[in-house]
Amino acid sequence: MSKKHEHGFGIDIGGSGIKGAPVDLATGRLAGERVRIPTPQPSTPEAVAATVAEILDDFGWKGSFGCTFPAVVQHGVTRTAANVDDSWVDCDAASVLRKVTGRDTVLVNDADAAGVAEVEFGAAGAKSGVVLLATLGTGIGTAVIAHGRLVPNTELGHVELDGYDAETRAADSARERDGLGWEEWGERLTRYFRHVENLLWPDLIVVGGGVSKKFDKWSPYVSTRTPMVPAKLLNEAGIIGAALLAHR
Known part of the structure; x- marks a missing residue:
């Protein structure tokens, strides 16, 4: 039993x-x-x-x-x-x-909370090292899990990039607001994620938010040195x- x-x-x-x-x-x-x-x-x-x-x-x-x-x-x-x-x-x-x-x-x-769940049961697959979760929605929410332990309240969607609060340029809401195609948005995401990579040097990036369901449409236009995967657990x-x- x-x-x-x-x-x-x-x-x-x-x-x-x-x-x-x-x-x-x-x-x-x-x-x-x-x-x-x-x-x-x-x-x-x-x-x-x-x-x-x-x-x-x-x-x-x-x-x-x-x-x-x-x-x-x-x-x-x-x-x-x-x-x-x-x-x-x-x-x-x-x-x-x-x-x-x-x-x-x-x-x-x-x-x-979403980052911890993705590391334990989702897309990160208990990945060792540093995992960055970024949710792309109205804003950009982030979570950093280092060697299985959460580093709370990182708020990396608000880093200043090119004179802007990053999420106002790279969030999914910015894509919709500015009428961007996937390739154009991918260029903005590349700029954002490369900046964050230089701050953190993560081992894996997990992308959440509703747009993660369309990962195959926009991810080919995002260039990072870190492997990137869509979140699995969603809502x-x-x-x-x-x-x-x-x-x-």
């Missing part, structure tokens, strides 16, 4: 929706159908925490859980706020979540990574 796998729980908070599910920590797969509830408006910490509690209650989850958030998170305090209410800035968000849900939580930046990466970090 096989040993029962241990489960964790992950919540992924976004500007439009809050998603959650139990996670099989041995396989990195969801252990139940994901639940998504629209992010309350206004998206204050208390209102969002109440929605998180609703998802946990829906699954009957009583233990601690991991939770992602679109911000820099230092020791449970959200220092920034992207696409959510400004009241999150410098909020002791972990304490709010703990008080409202009645459960212990580990709060982590959303890109960081489930944040939930999986959060659950894993909470377990650890």
Whole structure:
């Protein structure tokens, strides 16, 4: 008889929706159908925490859980706020979540959670050395995992490049805004990734975000010295990574 796998729980908070599910920590797969509830408006910490509690209650989850958030998170305090209410800035968000849900939580930046999941269960394949995850969407989120350990809150989408905040030129939203073809966008991505390579010298670059599904269309136009692969876990990466970090 096989040993029962241990489960964790992950919540992924976004500007439009809050998603959650139990996670099989041995396989990195969801252990139940994901639940998504629209992010309350206004998206204050208390209102969002109440929605998180609703998802946990829906699954009957009583233990601690991991939770992602679109911000820099230092020791449970959200220092920034992207696409959510400004009241999150410098909020002791972990304490709010703990008080409202009645459960212990580990709060982590959303890109960081996705990076941990991709290294453990996804595209990075437990790659040794330094792995850079970059999500190309409205902005550029980044995660750095060095020898299996997360270096949190790197925010490398905001490096200055040619006088611009890099994500304003190289994010997928910039491609759409400027009407760029894949080749033109690839040139911008090449400029961005080569700059980051010179800062980090990673061993692998994993590209996430919705555009990773079209990796074959634009990647031929991106030239880096570092091997580059598309993310595998897609929309489930944040939930999986959060659950894993909470377990650890």
